[in-house]
Amino acid sequence: MNSNINMSNEEYSTYVESKAKKSPIFKNIVWAFLVGGLICTIGQLITNLFLSWGFSKDDATMVCTISLIFLGAFLTAINVYSKIGQHAGAGSIIPITGFSNSVVAPAIEFKTEGYVLGLGANMFKIAGPVLVYGITSSVFVGLIYWIIKLFM
Amino acid sequence: MKIGKQTIKLENTPKILQTSSIVGPKETQGPLSQYFDKHIDDIFFGETTFEKAESKFMKTCIDNLLSKVPTLPENIDYIFAGDLLNQCICSGYCIRDLNIPFFGLYGACSTFCESLSLASTFINAGYAQKCIAATSSHFCSAERQFRMPLEHGNQKSPTAQCTVTASGSAIVVPKDVGTQGPLITHITPGKIIDMGITDMTNMGAAMAPAAFNTIMTHLQDTQRSANYYDIIATGDLGVLGSEILVDLFNKEGIDLNGIHADCGALIYNHDKQDTHCGGSGCGCMASVFSGYFFDQLKSKKINKILIVATGALMSPLSIQQGESIPGIAHAVAIENEV
Numbered sequence: 001m002n003s004n005i006n007m008s009n010e011e012y013s014t015y016v017e018s019k020a021k022k023s024p025i026f027k028n029i030v031w032a033f034l035v036g037g038l039i040c041t042i043g044q045l046i047t048n049l050f051l052s053w054g055f056s057k058d059d060a061t062m063v064c065t066i067s068l069i070f071l072g073a074f075l076t077a078i079n080v081y082s083k084i085g086q087h088a089g090a091g092s093i094i095p096i097t098g099f100s101n102s103v104v105a106p107a108i109e110f111k112t113e114g115y116v117l118g119l120g121a122n123m124f125k126i127a128g129p130v131l132v133y134g135i136t137s138s139v140f141v142g143l144i145y146w147i148i149k150l151f152m
Numbered sequence: 153m154k155i156g157k158q159t160i161k162l163e164n165t166p167k168i169l170q171t172s173s174i175v176g177p178k179e180t181q182g183p184l185s186q187y188f189d190k191h192i193d194d195i196f197f198g199e200t201t202f203e204k205a206e207s208k209f210m211k212t213c214i215d216n217l218l219s220k221v222p223t224l225p226e227n228i229d230y231i232f233a234g235d236l237l238n239q240c241i242c243s244g245y246c247i248r249d250l251n252i253p254f255f256g257l258y259g260a261c262s263t264f265c266e267s268l269s270l271a272s273t274f275i276n277a278g279y280a281q282k283c284i285a286a287t288s289s290h291f292c293s294a295e296r297q298f299r300m301p302l303e304h305g306n307q308k309s310p311t312a313q314c315t316v317t318a319s320g321s322a323i324v325v326p327k328d329v330g331t332q333g334p335l336i337t338h339i340t341p342g343k344i345i346d347m348g349i350t351d352m353t354n355m356g357a358a359m360a361p362a363a364f365n366t367i368m369t370h371l372q373d374t375q376r377s378a379n380y381y382d383i384i385a386t387g388d389l390g391v392l393g394s395e396i397l398v399d400l401f402n403k404e405g406i407d408l409n410g411i412h413a414d415c416g417a418l419i420y421n422h423d424k425q426d427t428h429c430g431g432s433g434c435g436c437m438a439s440v441f442s443g444y445f446f447d448q449l450k451s452k453k454i455n456k457i458l459i460v461a462t463g464a465l466m467s468p469l470s471i472q473q474g475e476s477i478p479g480i481a482h483a484v485a486i487e488n489e490v
Binding site: 044093102 | 162200201202296301302303304305306307309310311347348349354357361364365392394395398400403425476
């Protein structure tokens with residue numbers, strides 16, 4: 001009898017990998033496609049609706065964005081968005097409703113630590129990195145675009 | 153008396169006089185529901201924060217224990233308690249109101265066996281006449297400390313476990329006090345074993361080697377074979393961790409099938425309750441032992457049990473810094489007088 005496992009860390013981790021149940025990737029992809037597609041279709045419907053009411057294209061897309069952000073926040077507050085997310089995964093994380101969810105969820109959660117150091121400080125806990133790297137990379141892409149424009 | 157490498161034989165065999173358990177809504181829907189003393193439907197338990205709710209779970213559990221004995225808080229010599237929250241605030245705030253000398257413990261999910269070990273050594277040595285061992289965990293307070301906000305729409309890994317909302321406690325007394333009850337005969341405090349697992353959503357795999365090491369050492373030190381016990385119950389290895397443990401024993405030529413049970417795997421109905429690999433947390437072994445196994449011991453359906461609470465000693469900070477997950481397991485042998 002030996003109380004030590006005769007395995008190196010690498011061997012153990014390969015063994016665990018072979019034993020662990022894998023994420024159902026195909027099922028997840030189908031769900032993500034359907035739910036992500038549905039959210040985008042709803043967005044398109046809102047845009048088309050406002051276009052048909054005589055809004056300009058810029059205004060109609062803005063109204064669409066605002067509506068989807070509201071929808072994401074509303075569904076988060078009534079404990080529905082997390083349930084959608086369990087099945088849809090990236091399908092509900094990537095669209096703007098997911099961004100809204102990632103701001104509202106910590107806001108609800110950290111309200112118990114007060115409005116300033118709780119809600120205020122933690123609201124962008126998940127969305128913060130997206131903003132930091134999203135804005136930084138958009139600045140770089142903008143610079144590249146500007147340089148290319150100089151020579152064309 | 154220390155025997156072998158790291159086991160302590162309690163020659164005065166302290167007795168577990170009584171236990172108490174309380175569970176939250178999800179555990180109430182699980183298959184062991186009928187064995188728990190109290191069932192709470194409201195995850196907030198009437199409080200304004202999850203941390204306060206967890207404290208109230210533990211407080212209600214200890215109050216229930218005292219009323220079952222029955223005894224008063226001033227008759228308790230020492231209490232050994234712990235939970236998962238930073239600085240063990242759940243236990244601290246709970247025991248603040250009890251006026252009992254308090255040892256705050258942290259062994260992650262292994263805390264129940266740690267507190268039961270220390271309580272029984274105090275009784276064995278004659279330093280105390282009544283000691284309480286208690287632990288708790290709460291799904292929501294654990295999620296916010298270790299994982300994502302509750303309302304965030306993410307997907308869980310198939311190897312993930314669900315922190316149990318529950319508290320369990322036991323009162324330990326010298327053998328000759330009170331009515332007949334199961335005796336604590338040996339304790340085997342565990343060593344930290346780290347096999348380099350870094351995935352926080354696969355704690356079963358991180359803790360299984362520690363459970364293996366502690367159980368194996370216990371069997372060597374006491375010169376017992378695995379089937380000496382009716383049940384060897386691990387705390388929260390979950391479905392995957394349990395399979396790994398059985399595999400590791402198979403390699404040593406020991407068949408644990410039919411002997412091994414895991415509290416995390418027992419407490420939920422995984423397919424219906426979407427709990428993936430099962431339950432986890434300090435409250436898991438505490439409630440399942442205090443509720444289910446203690447009942448089985450009392451009714452003599454089982455007579456010899458080795459409970460092995462397993463813990464993962466990491467924090468979100470250490471994981472973000474790229475550290476692996478250190479596992480630990482403590483074993484307590486509990487036997488009926490026959």
